[in-house]
Amino acid sequence: MFSFSEENYLKAIFHLEKKYQAGVSTNALAEEMETKASSVTDMIKKLSEKELVVYKKYQGVKLSELGKKTAIQVVRKHRLWEYFLVEKLDFNWDEVHDIAEQLEHIKSEKLTRELDKFLGFPKRDPHGDPIPDAEGNFSVANKMLLAELDKDEKGICVGVKDSSSEFLRFLDKNNISLGKEIKVLEKEAFDGSMLIVIEERELRISQLISNNLYIKTQ
Amino acid sequence: MFSFSEENYLKAIFHLEKKYQAGVSTNALAEEMETKASSVTDMIKKLSEKELVVYKKYQGVKLSELGKKTAIQVVRKHRLWEYFLVEKLDFNWDEVHDIAEQLEHIKSEKLTRELDKFLGFPKRDPHGDPIPDAEGNFSVANKMLLAELDKDEKGICVGVKDSSSEFLRFLDKNNISLGKEIKVLEKEAFDGSMLIVIEERELRISQLISNNLYIKTQ
């Protein structure tokens, strides 16, 4: 169907879209793919002709429905193989990425389905990332700490780690509650504090706060 | 290390060497690879520069020690994956070839070793073909019926299927016994009879005979 290279670009765009909702820039994609911007432009044109992405010159790129579907299938295979390597072949979770990068391109729907069944339909890979089902649905959220988000990423508040009344009162005072969307505007490397936006209001929070707030992405 | 295409050529030469001990011809390789003779010449030159094969213009090609070692590792991976697909993922033995053609190129020694261990170090794949160990040794012979050999292939007589005294007397009379090398000179499509050579003597045998003689190859 699609080449290894095309699949890798789609996967990279899929991951970068979390950070760049307005469209993934050529340079961001070049950095992610460890290649040159000119190569990215060439490839984007091919993907655009195949209607896998929506692209306007100088405006960045977004996945089409077909592109997203394809990217999710690659992610699904990657994570299933990682699970297989760790659970069945005794690999450590930090050894499996490069091998899964190869295995994710094996073309056989039946193989993916049967592997999924053999593994017992796991919901998360060894790194805790969610594994989409055969239809491409993520049945579990990509739950993580707010502190793990990078600049320009966003998520929905789904829980707290520290449930002390002091912490909850702090959240209440600052109008942070479950279900609200939080976007990271800035992240201070020095002290781990971040500038976030919640309900159109900007707010600076310390790392202690962001380390105790669960958010889900995707 | 080597590209998919290079590995596929090495594997094809490895299989054809059983039939063409004097050197695999460009045309034979072109047919096996389902490509054109000119493409084969191009690739052979590349393999020759990398010292994977020994090649003299117009003289056919043979694997070098390195080429053979590499080819056997590809065969090993192919057969281990076939075993995995049938034994663990409930594939039928006739569905696995195309998928194994992809999986055999995954690069990771550790993966191959761990897969072998996970499968219990199988000695034969679902088609009965022997699986070499990590050092490239075939611990079991490629036992098959003489009738399954093609023109110009050879093997060593290792057993009989029909052990009636009539059959054994026939073998005795024609000086066919365990340990002797048999080479197929001709195969008659019409009645399945074949012209073989054993100890420098030529002999025509019916399909009934060749169907009851086990030989091992490799």
Add this chain to the structure above:
DNA sequence: AAATAAATTTAGACAAGACTAAAAATATTG
């Protein structure tokens, strides 16, 4: 708003692996 800087695209080139058509070498046959 003009000038500079940064990001992006274009143009032209290259390597891998394949192809077609033509030339050269080897085999076969009368």
Add this chain to the structure above:
DNA sequence: CAATATTTTTAGTCTTGTCTAAATTTATTT
């Protein structure tokens, strides 16, 4: 053993995915 047939190689082209260098567009400053 010369003539024909077959096999193999060469020469030139194509596609994919990459690159560098130059040109163009967009963004940022003064």
